Amino acid sequence: MEKILQIKDLELSFNTFAGEVKAIRGVNFDLYKGETLAIVGESGSGKSVTSKSIMRLLPESSAEFKNGEILFGGRDLTKLSDKEMQKIRGKEISMIFQDPMTSLNPTMPIGRQITEPLLKHQKISKPEARKVAIDLLRLVGMPKPELRMKQYPHQFSGGQRQRIVIAISLACNPQILIADEPTTALDVTIQAQILELMKDLQRKIDTSIIFITHDLGVVANVADRVAVMYGGKIVEIGTVDEIFYNPQHPYTWGLLSSMPSLDTEDAKLYTIPGTPPDLLEPPKGDAFALRSEYAMKIDMEMDPPFFEISDTHKAATWLLHPDAPKVEPPLSVIERMKKFPGSRYYEGSKN
Amino acid sequence: MAEKLLEIKNLKQHFNVGKANEVKAVDGISFDIYKGETLGLVGESGCGKSTTGRSIIRLYDATDGEVLYEGENVHGKKSKKELKKFNRKMQMIFQDPYASLNQRMKVMDIIAEGIDIHGLAKDSKEREQMVFDLLKTVGLNKEHANRYPHEFSGGQRQRLGIARALAVDPDFIIADEPISALDVSIQAQVVNLLKELQEEKGLTYLFIAHDLSMVKYISDRIGVMYFGRMVELAPAEDLYNNPMHPYTQSLLSAIPLPDPNYERNRVRKSYDPASHNYTEGEDVRMREITPGHFVDCSEREFEALKAGIIKV
Numbered sequence: 001m002e003k004i005l006q007i008k009d010l011e012l013s014f015n016t017f018a019g020e021v022k023a024i025r026g027v028n029f030d031l032y033k034g035e036t037l038a039i040v041g042e043s044g045s046g047k048s049v050t051s052k053s054i055m056r057l058l059p060e061s062s063a064e065f066k067n068g069e070i071l072f073g074g075r076d077l078t079k080l081s082d083k084e085m086q087k088i089r090g091k092e093i094s095m096i097f098q099d100p101m102t103s104l105n106p107t108m109p110i111g112r113q114i115t116e117p118l119l120k121h122q123k124i125s126k127p128e129a130r131k132v133a134i135d136l137l138r139l140v141g142m143p144k145p146e147l148r149m150k151q152y153p154h155q156f157s158g159g160q161r162q163r164i165v166i167a168i169s170l171a172c173n174p175q176i177l178i179a180d181e182p183t184t185a186l187d188v189t190i191q192a193q194i195l196e197l198m199k200d201l202q203r204k205i206d207t208s209i210i211f212i213t214h215d216l217g218v219v220a221n222v223a224d225r226v227a228v229m230y231g232g233k234i235v236e237i238g239t240v241d242e243i244f245y246n247p248q249h250p251y252t253w254g255l256l257s258s259m260p261s262l263d264t265e266d267a268k269l270y271t272i273p274g275t276p277p278d279l280l281e282p283p284k285g286d287a288f289a290l291r292s293e294y295a296m297k298i299d300m301e302m303d304p305p306f307f308e309i310s311d312t313h314k315a316a317t318w319l320l321h322p323d324a325p326k327v328e329p330p331l332s333v334i335e336r337m338k339k340f341p342g343s344r345y346y347e348g349s350k351n
Numbered sequence: 352m353a354e355k356l357l358e359i360k361n362l363k364q365h366f367n368v369g370k371a372n373e374v375k376a377v378d379g380i381s382f383d384i385y386k387g388e389t390l391g392l393v394g395e396s397g398c399g400k401s402t403t404g405r406s407i408i409r410l411y412d413a414t415d416g417e418v419l420y421e422g423e424n425v426h427g428k429k430s431k432k433e434l435k436k437f438n439r440k441m442q443m444i445f446q447d448p449y450a451s452l453n454q455r456m457k458v459m460d461i462i463a464e465g466i467d468i469h470g471l472a473k474d475s476k477e478r479e480q481m482v483f484d485l486l487k488t489v490g491l492n493k494e495h496a497n498r499y500p501h502e503f504s505g506g507q508r509q510r511l512g513i514a515r516a517l518a519v520d521p522d523f524i525i526a527d528e529p530i531s532a533l534d535v536s537i538q539a540q541v542v543n544l545l546k547e548l549q550e551e552k553g554l555t556y557l558f559i560a561h562d563l564s565m566v567k568y569i570s571d572r573i574g575v576m577y578f579g580r581m582v583e584l585a586p587a588e589d590l591y592n593n594p595m596h597p598y599t600q601s602l603l604s605a606i607p608l609p610d611p612n613y614e615r616n617r618v619r620k621s622y623d624p625a626s627h628n629y630t631e632g633e634d635v636r637m638r639e640i641t642p643g644h645f646v647d648c649s650e651r652e653f654e655a656l657k658a659g660i661i662k663v
Contacts, residue, residue, distance in 0.1 A: 192605040217607030260568035
């Protein structure tokens with residue numbers, strides 16, 4: 001498969017009055033053409049910062065690339081000037097934000113907001129742009145698009161506004177679409193519609209999507225691959241089946257078991273003890289060790305490298321080292337592993 | 352069945368009454384809440400679930416209908432003394448842990464506000480001790496009492512909100528989306544805390560939320576609301592296994608579950624209110640299909656449901 005975006009050893013810090021906050025501490029991943037990669041993690045894990053650094057939307061006054069590169073179409077995005085970046089933003093890489101209420105301009109009719117990227121990036125006339133905008137609105141399922149073009153954001157519901165935001169982001173047929181919690185502010189029924197719309201559009205125009213969310217249900221629905229972030233690093237990455245049915249990192253175990261599924265019985269919910277690490281002074285070794293019941297001595301001393309479980313699946317935890325003791329994951333995780341051929345708990349073949 | 356703590360009878364909450372833009376946020380709903388149970392209330396935004404909670408606790412004056420707390424109406428004219436009595440028994444936890452705590456007050460004073468109003472502490476020493484105990488109950492410690500809300504994380508603030516609600520030793524707590532603004536891992540902590548407190552103190556909860564898997568986990572019974580009406584009310588397990596109203600079915604089919612295989616095979620249903628084909632003046636109300644399982648339906652649909660031929 002074609003790699004469309006490569007992130008290599010990315011490190012980024014924020015300079016604050018309190019000191020240097022190491023928000024991203026060595027992130028590596030590739031994005032393939034036409035796939036959806038979900039990035040999951042708690043607030044403060046660095047998932048939004050990673051996506052904003054790709055778009056270069058972080059304040060230059062405080063955010064600083066320390067190391068690494070973001071390769072897109074043979075260029076390193078971390079080194080581009082503002083002007084060059086403006087040609088990429090909204091044209092080749094575009095973004096959908098969490099809150100459709102605040103990402104539209106309340107004083108501008110939505111028609112003008114959709115034609116804006118078209119007029120900016122493509123050499124077309126206003127009437128032509130208008131036509132494209134109407135087609136886009138139709139594409140995202142807006143009834144009576146000609147009429148709606150003249151209306152303002154407050155005249156639309158939350159779900160409709162998110163559709164408009166999607167229309168704007170797709171206006172120039174971007175190669176990469178970054179969606180930062182696009183459905184968190186929406187109701188489940190509307191969320192289901194928007195997710196279906198995004199999947200449908202992806203099939204039609206073959207964009208790659210980076211989908212940031214903390215809702216694992218949504219991840220299971222949209223993702224081809226999943227990257228789990230913790231403390232400014234990716235701790236596990238794999239296909240959606242590998243992450244959900246054969247997770248290896250204790251943090252992934254914690255995330256998966258703290259969500260009740262619809263058949264969770266009355267037992268207490270699993271909670272991850274403690275709080276996320278302070279990235280002003282990131283802990284030595286495995287950042288999750290302090291909250292993990294599976295932590296070993298080495299976790300406090302050395303950063304775990306990535307161990308490969310399969311060609312597509314790797315996790316950064318010392319538990320995968322050949323000399324590590326075999327530990328039992330939480331019960332609910334074992335239940336999941338039973339469904340995965342290749343995990344040591346697989347029991348599908350018996351049936 | 353357990354004793355009724357609260358009876359809601361034909362509660363209506365209309366806004367802008369008599370004007371062109373009249374909104375019937377809650378339009379005649381009736382249900383009971385039993386002692387010691389958790390009743391979950393779910394529905395889309397704008398369906399009236401929060402308004403229902405707020406009307407019950409008298410943050411709004413109900414347009415019509417009654418809310419009976421242990422047989423006494425909460426609404427209607429009340430002396431200050433009577434009101435105080437209700438306020439002690441009913442408390443509320445709000446959705447936004449950032450907006451629901453006064454930024455200018457110390458934690459000590461936020462939590463003790465109810466204690467002061469109701470005169471529950473004899474002297475400042477006792478007041479202090481009560482606050483310390485409450486902080487401990489919700490998993491914080493007494494050093495936190497002298498801090499301001501901005502010094503806490505979202506999950507901790509929600510704990511403060513819970514401590515404040517518990518301060519007057521209530522029997523009934525309305526939790527209006529208490530976990531929606533929190534991270535997944537923190538949500539589990541708060542839900543566990545609410546459950547523990549319920550066991551310890553025998554509290555009754557009205558738990559309002561739109562996250563259906565969490566609601567199912569915490570609730571004994573669940574009511575589903577749609578456009579100001581309750582369309583289905585059933586024991587949690589029953590509602591998920593055998594949803595009868597088409598709206599409930601569509602809502603359940605929309606929840607994404609953390610299970611990729613399930614997601615690949617999921618069929619989403621959509622709900623069209625016109626599909627009922629109600630005739631003019633048809634008597635549509637809550638009817639009991641199986642014991643404890645109520646559905647908003649007409650006589651005709653009721654017969655059909657009873658016979659088990661169609662699902663409304």
